[in-house]
Every structure is written in structure tokens, then in C-alpha cells.
Amino acid sequence: MTSGAVDIAVAVDRYLRHVSIERGLSPNTVQAYRRDLGAYTDMLAGRGIHNPSAIATQDVVAFAHELRTRHERPLSASSTARMLSSVRSWHRFLLDESIVEVDVASEVQPPKQSMRLPKAISIEQMESVLSATDGDDVQSLRDKALLELLYATGARISEAVALNVDDLVDGDIVRLFGKGSKQRIVPVGSFARSAIDAYLVRARPIFSARGAATPALFLGSRGHRVSRQNAWLIIRAAAERAKLGLEISPHTFRHSFATHLLAGGADVRVVQELLGHSSVATTQIYTMVTADTLRDMYTTAHPRAR
Incomplete structure (x- = not known):
């Protein structure tokens, strides 16, 4: 049974507490999740979406597209992949916590990244x-x-x-x-x-x-x-x-x-x-x-x- 009445901001806070306390992620990593999800939820608010159960797959796709094509400063494939990873992780959490009935981000794949070999010295x-x-x-x-x-x-x-x-x-x-x-x-x-x-x-x-x-x-x-x-x-x-x-x-x-x-x-x-x-x-x-x-x-x- 889902609890669709949960507000998006509340759901994000619950997720951040989860990764910080239960998964033991570092403060820097938690802060990175906060920034990524902040950009995502800002876009959702601009679309009039304030409830997790109202998010659809096309909203996640639109966010990925916006990251790669925005005019002022398009993100690299690696940065886009990182932000999408944060979004996908949050949506999995929503499903696991029965806040939503479907993980709408599961089929949205990050862009392929060119392989960058690590730089070592002799x-x-x-x-x-x-x-x-x-x-x-x-x-x-x-x-x-x-x-x-x-x-x-x-x-x-x-x-x-x-x-x-x-x-x-x-x-x-x-x-x-x-x-x-x-x-x-x-x-x-x-x-x-x-x-x-x-x-x-x-x-x-x-x-x-x-x-x-x-x-x-x-x-x-x-x-x-x-x-x-x-x-x-x-x-x-x-x-x-x-x-x-x-x-x-x-x-x-x-x-x-x-x-x-x-x-x-x-x-x-x-x-x-x-x-x-x-x-x-x-x-x-x-x-x-x-x-x-x-x-x-x-x-x-x-x-x-x-």
C-alpha cells in the first residue's frame, strides 16, 4: 500500500536520512545527493509536480534531456550519469518505502560515457x-x-x-x-x-x-x-x-x-x-x-x- 500523500520535499529528506544513517555514506556524498535531487525536484516543481506518485517516466526522461541540452551550461556525459544515478536511487527508495507503486526511473538509462583511462606516471x-x-x-x-x-x-x-x-x-x-x-x-x-x-x-x-x-x-x-x-x-x-x-x-x-x-x-x-x-x-x-x-x-x- 502506497502513501501517495507524502510531499516530494519530505520524501527527499527521508531518503537523505536513509543514505546518511542507514547506509553510512559520507557527508560529502550526502551533500552531492542533495544537490542532484534539488535540481531534479526544481524541474518537477516547474512542471507542477509536488507529489512523488505524480511523477511519470517522461518526467525523468525530460530531466535527463535538459541536463544534456540546456543552453547555458550543458553537462558532460559523466556528470549527467551521476545526477541520473542519484535520481534513480531516490526512485528505488520511494518504491522500497511504499511511497509509490512503480519505479518510473528504472528504464531511464544514463548516457554512454567515453572510457577515460586513469593517468599514471612512470x-x-x-x-x-x-x-x-x-x-x-x-x-x-x-x-x-x-x-x-x-x-x-x-x-x-x-x-x-x-x-x-x-x-x-x-x-x-x-x-x-x-x-x-x-x-x-x-x-x-x-x-x-x-x-x-x-x-x-x-x-x-x-x-x-x-x-x-x-x-x-x-x-x-x-x-x-x-x-x-x-x-x-x-x-x-x-x-x-x-x-x-x-x-x-x-x-x-x-x-x-x-x-x-x-x-x-x-x-x-x-x-x-x-x-x-x-x-x-x-x-x-x-x-x-x-x-x-x-x-x-x-x-x-x-x-x-x-
Whole structure:
């Protein structure tokens, strides 16, 4: 039995509470859902629709069409797909909660996206970036530890800056908390271990003394947890000092971690586990990067390849 009297705004709020509390999604993800659904419900209001049971499939189709064709700023296929994913998820929730009798968005497919291969840098280039953080001052020790950890674990930048000291387990294991607060355990190599140990002994106590007590692993100059924005700046500065002439982002470390592991013979399912991907299909895109590299090497080296 449906409860068609539920207002659209109320239904959206119920859904956002559901994804936040019951599914444990991060505040950033919940906020993204809020923005996407806000754009959708604004369009519905413009059509005079204020009740979920009044929404029809053609309304969802019209929203998708508007995103791709609006004159002021059409969205890319990936952005359109993301917003449609939010809409489809909300409609499934409406059905599951018996707010509506039919999921009118189930047949509306997102636009096909061109496959974008992740951008990794070579092992030599990565070594140059990591070497650019060499130094004995407290800032260099911290920056070295952060970048070595990113490359050693494939952690997302949000996962790295959210680490607490207690998340380092037995020195060579780190406990990362990914999307939806999913926990995974990732080994830490000897280079990263050495850099983190040096930072913990010689730099972190100095940073910590400048602010209130905090369990955060990586601290800024005032003793507070390093922010994602500061981490970006640390990476950008190291890339500039390395003089690679390339745009390096936090995700470059994650992409390079996966690509270098696969190129070294690691099993794709092991890499999936280390990256925290819920589906191996997401990880398999890195095998395409590795195959392209092998193809280039073959073409260059084999006398009958050209």
C-alpha cells in the first residue's frame, strides 16, 4: 500500500536520512545527493509536480534531456550519469518505502560515457616526485611521509588525511576507511614505513605542541589535522620541484599505485582489495593501461612489430 500523500520535499529528506544513517555514506556524498535531487525536484516543481506518485517516466526522461541540452551550461556525459544515478536511487527508495507503486526511473538509462583511462606516471617520475620532499625540516619530513604513504597504499587523499596515529597497525599495516566508512587493511612498504617513523619521531611532536591534542596522523603548521586542500598543495609543490612538466594530483598516486602493481604481476583482485573497489570491473580499467604500455614496448622493441 502506497502513501501517495507524502510531499516530494519530505520524501527527499527521508531518503537523505536513509543514505546518511542507514547506509553510512559520507557527508560529502550526502551533500552531492542533495544537490542532484534539488535540481531534479526544481524541474518537477516547474512542471507542477509536488507529489512523488505524480511523477511519470517522461518526467525523468525530460530531466535527463535538459541536463544534456540546456543552453547555458550543458553537462558532460559523466556528470549527467551521476545526477541520473542519484535520481534513480531516490526512485528505488520511494518504491522500497511504499511511497509509490512503480519505479518510473528504472528504464531511464544514463548516457554512454567515453572510457577515460586513469593517468599514471612512470616509476622513475614517481621517484622524482618523492625525492622532491627530501629534507630534515619538520615540513619536509611530514610531506615525505604523506606522499610515501599515498604511493605505498593507493589511498584516496580523503582517506590519508583522515588517518589517526592509531590507524597504523604494527608499523607495516594501515587501516583505511573508504567510501561508506568501509574499512580495509593495506600493507605499508619499507620506504613509507621509514618516512612515517621519521615523521612521528622528529616532526609530529613539534606540530602537535602548536595546537590542541588531536589523534590525527598528519598535522599542519598550527597543530591541526592536514586538510585535503593542504594535501593538494603539498603534492603540487613536490611536482613543481621535481620539474616533470606534468599535472600531478592526489589521484595520480592512486592510479600509479594500481598501474605499477599490475605491471609488476599483481593479481587484479588483490589490487581491487587494496584500492577498496566494490567491483573488480572498476579495477580492470588499470589492466588496459598496462596492456597499452606492453603494446608500446613491443612495437618499439620487436623487429617485426612495425
